[in-house]
Amino acid sequence: MFPEIDAGAFSGPPAATAIFTTVLTEGPVSRVALARRLGLSSAAVTKAARPLIDLGYLHELAATERSGPGAGRPASPLAVRAEREFFLGVKITADEVIGVVCDLRAQVQASARRPLDDPDVDAVLTEVGRLTDDLFGAFPGDRTRVHRLGLALSGDIDRSTGLVRYSPFLHWRDVPLGRLAAQRTGLTVTVENDVKALTAAEHWFGEGVGAESFALVTVGTGIGCGLVVNGRLVSGSHGVAGEIGHLTVDATGPDCHCGGRGCVESIAGTDAIVAQARHRTGRPDLTIAEAVGLARAGHEEVRRVFTRAGGAIGCAIAAVANLVGPTRIVVSGEGLAAYDLFDSHIRTSFERQAFGAAARCPLSIRPLPFEEWARGAAAVSIQSLVVP
Amino acid sequence: MFPEIDAGAFSGPPAATAIFTTVLTEGPVSRVALARRLGLSSAAVTKAARPLIDLGYLHELAATERSGPGAGRPASPLAVRAEREFFLGVKITADEVIGVVCDLRAQVQASARRPLDDPDVDAVLTEVGRLTDDLFGAFPGDRTRVHRLGLALSGDIDRSTGLVRYSPFLHWRDVPLGRLAAQRTGLTVTVENDVKALTAAEHWFGEGVGAESFALVTVGTGIGCGLVVNGRLVSGSHGVAGEIGHLTVDATGPDCHCGGRGCVESIAGTDAIVAQARHRTGRPDLTIAEAVGLARAGHEEVRRVFTRAGGAIGCAIAAVANLVGPTRIVVSGEGLAAYDLFDSHIRTSFERQAFGAAARCPLSIRPLPFEEWARGAAAVSIQSLVVP
DNA sequence: AATCAATACTTGAAGAAGTTAAATATTCGC
DNA sequence: GCGAATATTTAACTTCTTCAAGTATTGATT
Numbered sequence: 089m090f091p092e093i094d095a096g097a098f099s100g101p102p103a104a105t106a107i108f109t110t111v112l113t114e115g116p117v118s119r120v121a122l123a124r125r126l127g128l129s130s131a132a133v134t135k136a137a138r139p140l141i142d143l144g145y146l147h148e149l150a151a152t153e154r155s156g157p158g159a160g161r162p163a164s165p166l167a168v169r170a171e172r173e174f175f176l177g178v179k180i181t182a183d184e185v186i187g188v189v190c191d192l193r194a195q196v197q198a199s200a201r202r203p204l205d206d207p208d209v210d211a212v213l214t215e216v217g218r219l220t221d222d223l224f225g226a227f228p229g230d231r232t233r234v235h236r237l238g239l240a241l242s243g244d245i246d247r248s249t250g251l252v253r254y255s256p257f258l259h260w261r262d263v264p265l266g267r268l269a270a271q272r273t274g275l276t277v278t279v280e281n282d283v284k285a286l287t288a289a290e291h292w293f294g295e296g297v298g299a300e301s302f303a304l305v306t307v308g309t310g311i312g313c314g315l316v317v318n319g320r321l322v323s324g325s326h327g328v329a330g331e332i333g334h335l336t337v338d339a340t341g342p343d344c345h346c347g348g349r350g351c352v353e354s355i356a357g358t359d360a361i362v363a364q365a366r367h368r369t370g371r372p373d374l375t376i377a378e379a380v381g382l383a384r385a386g387h388e389e390v391r392r393v394f395t396r397a398g399g400a401i402g403c404a405i406a407a408v409a410n411l412v413g414p415t416r417i418v419v420s421g422e423g424l425a426a427y428d429l430f431d432s433h434i435r436t437s438f439e440r441q442a443f444g445a446a447a448r449c450p451l452s453i454r455p456l457p458f459e460e461w462a463r464g465a466a467a468v469s470i471q472s473l474v475v476p
Numbered sequence: 477m478f479p480e481i482d483a484g485a486f487s488g489p490p491a492a493t494a495i496f497t498t499v500l501t502e503g504p505v506s507r508v509a510l511a512r513r514l515g516l517s518s519a520a521v522t523k524a525a526r527p528l529i530d531l532g533y534l535h536e537l538a539a540t541e542r543s544g545p546g547a548g549r550p551a552s553p554l555a556v557r558a559e560r561e562f563f564l565g566v567k568i569t570a571d572e573v574i575g576v577v578c579d580l581r582a583q584v585q586a587s588a589r590r591p592l593d594d595p596d597v598d599a600v601l602t603e604v605g606r607l608t609d610d611l612f613g614a615f616p617g618d619r620t621r622v623h624r625l626g627l628a629l630s631g632d633i634d635r636s637t638g639l640v641r642y643s644p645f646l647h648w649r650d651v652p653l654g655r656l657a658a659q660r661t662g663l664t665v666t667v668e669n670d671v672k673a674l675t676a677a678e679h680w681f682g683e684g685v686g687a688e689s690f691a692l693v694t695v696g697t698g699i700g701c702g703l704v705v706n707g708r709l710v711s712g713s714h715g716v717a718g719e720i721g722h723l724t725v726d727a728t729g730p731d732c733h734c735g736g737r738g739c740v741e742s743i744a745g746t747d748a749i750v751a752q753a754r755h756r757t758g759r760p761d762l763t764i765a766e767a768v769g770l771a772r773a774g775h776e777e778v779r780r781v782f783t784r785a786g787g788a789i790g791c792a793i794a795a796v797a798n799l800v801g802p803t804r805i806v807v808s809g810e811g812l813a814a815y816d817l818f819d820s821h822i823r824t825s826f827e828r829q830a831f832g833a834a835a836r837c838p839l840s841i842r843p844l845p846f847e848e849w850a851r852g853a854a855a856v857s858i859q860s861l862v863v864p
Numbered sequence: 865a866a867t868c869a870a871t872a873c874t875t876g877a878a879g880a881a882g883t884t885a886a887a888t889a890t891t892c893g894c
Numbered sequence: 895g896c897g898a899a900t901a902t903t904t905a906a907c908t909t910c911t912t913c914a915a916g917t918a919t920t921g922a923t924t
Contacts, residue, residue: 130901131882131883134904136881160891161889317710322801329801338726339728340727341727403727406724407723408799411795441737443716445632446716446719491911516911519873520910520911549873868921869921872917873919875914875915877914878913881908885907890902891899
C-alpha cells in the first residue's frame with residue numbers, strides 16, 4: 089500500500105514509483121511539471137507524493153525565485169531527501185575490491201579499497217565483508233540507514249537472482265553471490281555485471297538522464313558496452329549483449345582469442361596495444377604505461393598503434409550508433425587513462441563510419457576511476473529499492 | 477469504454493488490449509492461460525474479453541480434445557475472428573507498387589501490382605489509389621470491412637504522423653503521405669519504413685512471435701535491419717536505427733558511397749556484387765542475374781565474390797547478435813534470390829564472429845517476395861488498430 | 865450411478881488508482 | 895486591494911482489477 093522502508097522494496101501505486109524515479113533522476117520538479125511529464129492529473133501527483141513525503145523520501149523545496157512570465161502561485165518543487173537512505177557499492181576486480189557509500193542521489197560519501205589475492209569464493213566474500221566494515225567505519229552519516237549493498241563484476245550475471253553464471257577472471261561458475269553476500273553482511277544485496285551497472289548509473293544519475301536510449305562504451309583490457317533502449321537496459325536473450333569488443337572491423341586483421349578475426353579488442357584492447365607496441369619497438373617487456381609514454385613523447389611507430397586502436401574503437405561506436413541510434417554515447421574506462429592519444433582518432437573514425445544522422449549522436453569521451461564503477465554498483469542497488 | 481470499430485482505434489481497458497494482442501499473436505488461448513501469461517486474475521480476463529467477443533473480434537473455440545493430465549472442465553479457448561476486419565497493405569518501390577489484402581490475422585486474401593514510372597507525389601498517390609481499387613476488385617470478402625491501409629517504403633519515416641521525412645529513391649522530402657493517402661482513399665492510413673514494417677509483421681505474425689527481442693536483416697541493393705528489443709521496435713533517436721549496411725567489416729575494404737570504408741553494403745550490396753563480378757569477368761555489362769548464373773555454373777572468380785559478400789553479411793549479423801542479443805534473427809530480402817550462394821557463408825562467418833553464447837542465436841535464412849513486404853505494411857495497419 | 869477431485873469460468877462486492885471539477889493558496893501587475 | 899495567473903488540494907466519482915465464493919464440466923473412484 090504505502091512505500092515500505094526496510095526489507096522489501098518500494099511498493100505502492102505505479103504513479104508513486106514513477107514520481108519517485110522522476111524526482112530522483114531529474115532533480116527537483118514541481119507537481120504540475122511531474123503531472124505533465126508523466127501524463128497524470130496533478131491531483132494524482134499530490135496523492136501519490138504524500139506518503140513519499142511522510143516517509144521522508146521526498147520533501148518540498150522552499151518556493152524558489154520565479155522564472156516564468158510572473159503571475160501565479162509559485163511552485164513548491166519536490167526533491168529527494170538524499171540522506172534518507174544510504175547504499176554500499178562494491179566493484180570486484182581480479183586483484184582488488186573497491187567500495188563506496190552513496191546517498192539516495194548516488195553521491196559518494198566515503199570510499200575504500202582492499203587488495204584481493206585469492207579468487208576463491210570464500211576469500212572474496214571475506215574481503216567484501218571487511219571492505220563493508222571499512223566503509224561503515226569511514227562513513228560519517230547515520231549507519232542505521234544503510235540496508236543495501238550492490239556488487240558489480242565482469243562476466244555473465246543474473247541480476248534477478250544474484251547468480252554469477254560465469255566470471256572468467258575469477259574462474260567462477262554458478263556462484264550464488266547475492267545470497268552468500270547477504271548472509272555475510274546482513275544487507276539486501278544486488279549483483280550486476282559491471283558494465284551494465286555503470287550504464288545504469290549513467291542512465292539514472294549521469295549523462296544518460298532523460299535519454300530514451302543511451303550507450304556506454306568502456307575501453308580497457310576488454311572493450312564493453314552497456315545499452316539502454318526504449319528506456320530499458322538491454323540484457324540479451326542468450327546472456328550476451330553489448331559485446332562490442334568482438335565486432336569485426338578489419339576482416340584482414342589479426343586473429344582474436346575469441347576465435348574471430350579483426351575484432352575491435354584484438355586491435356584496441358590493452359593487451360593488443362601492448363603486444364603491438366612491443367613488436368614495433370622491439371622491446372619484449374614494454375608495459376602499457378611505457379607505451380603510452382613513448383607515444384606521448386612522439387614515438388611515431390607507437391603512436392600509430394594508438395591511432396589504429398582509436399580508429400577501431402570509433403568504428404565500433406559507429407556500429408552502435410548505426411544499429412540502435414542512442415540519444416548519446418559515453419566512452420570511458422581504464423584504457424582512457426591514455427585519453428589524449430585516443431580522443432581525436434575515435435571521433436574522426438566515428439564520424440566517418442556513422443551513417444547519416446547517426447553522426448549527430450553526441451560523444452562524451454572521459455576516463456572514469458574505479459570508484460565510479462563501485463558507484464555503479466550502488467546505483468543498481470538504489471534502482472532495486474525503487475523498481476523491484 | 478468498449479472497443480470501437482470504425483474511425484478510431486481500439487480503446488478500452490489496458491487488459492483488453494493485452495488480451496487481444498496475445499490472442500492475435502499467440503493463437504487460441506484459454507482464459508486461464510491468458511490470465512497467467514498477462515499477470516491478471518481470470519476474472520479480469522473474463523470481463524475484459526466479453527466486449528471483444530460481443531463486437532466480433534474474438535470468439536470461443538469449441539472445447540478441443542483435452543491434453544493435460546485429464547481431469548477438470550475443458551477450456552474454451554479464445555480465438556481471433558480473422559474475417560472481422562480486413563486491411564490493405566502497399567509497398568512502394570522505385571518502379572512498382574505492390575499491394576495485398578489481409579485479414580485480421582495478417583493472412584493474405586488477395587494481391588495486385590502496378591508499375592510506377594513517375595516518382596512525383598501525385599503520380600504515386602494516383603497509382604496507389606488505382607492499386608487499392610484493383611485490390612478491392614480482387615478481394616472476395618466483405619468490402620465494407622476494410623477501413624485501413626498501410627503503406628511501406630524505404631527511407632526516413634515518422635510513423636506517428638505519417639510523414640515521409642526523406643525518401644532517397646523517390647526524391648521526396650517532408651511529404652505528408654499519410655494525410656494525402658487518407659484523403660485520396662478515404663481509409664485510415666499508416667505509413668512506416670519498409671524494413672520496420674516487415675519486422676513488425678514477423679514480430680507479430682511470423683517467426684518473431686513471443687520473442688522479447690528479435691532482428692530481421694534484409695539483403696538487397698541496400699542492407700537493412702529491423703530490431704525489436706524488450707518487446708518494442710527500435711526507432712533510433714536521430715531517426716537512424718538498424719543501419720547494418722554501413723557497419724565496417726573491413727577497414728582495408730573499398731570506399732563506400734556513404735563516405736565510410738569497408739561497409740557491408742560496399743561488399744555485399746547488389747551493386748557492389750555486380751561491380752565486382754564485372755571486374756573479375758571483364759564484362760562491363762554483366763547483370764546480377766548473369767552473375768548469379770555464372771556463380772551457380774561454377775565460375776570460381778564470381779563465386780568468390782558471393783563468398784566474400786556472404787562473409788560480410790555474416791559479420792554484420794554477428795554484430796547484431798553481439799550487441800543486442802536477439803532471441804532469433806531472420807535473414808531475408810530480394811538479394812536472397814541467390815540464397816543458395818549465400819547461406820553457408822553467412823552461417824560460417826556468423827558463427828565465427830558471434831561471441832560466446834551469441835552464436836546460439838538461431839538464424840533463419842529465407843527469401844521473401846515483395847508481397848511479404850506489402851503484408852508488412854498491412855501488419856502495421858493491424859497494429860495501429862490494436863495499439864494506437 | 866453417485867461421488868469426488870480437478871480445472872475452467874463467472875459473478876458480485878470491495879478496493880485501488882486515477883480523473884474531473886471545484887475550492888484554496890499564493891503570487892504579480894495594476 | 896483587486897483580478898488574472900498559476901500551483902496545489904479536496905471531494906466526488908469512474909474505471910479497472912482483485913478476491914472470494916459460486917457454477918460448470920470433465921475424468922477417476924467407489
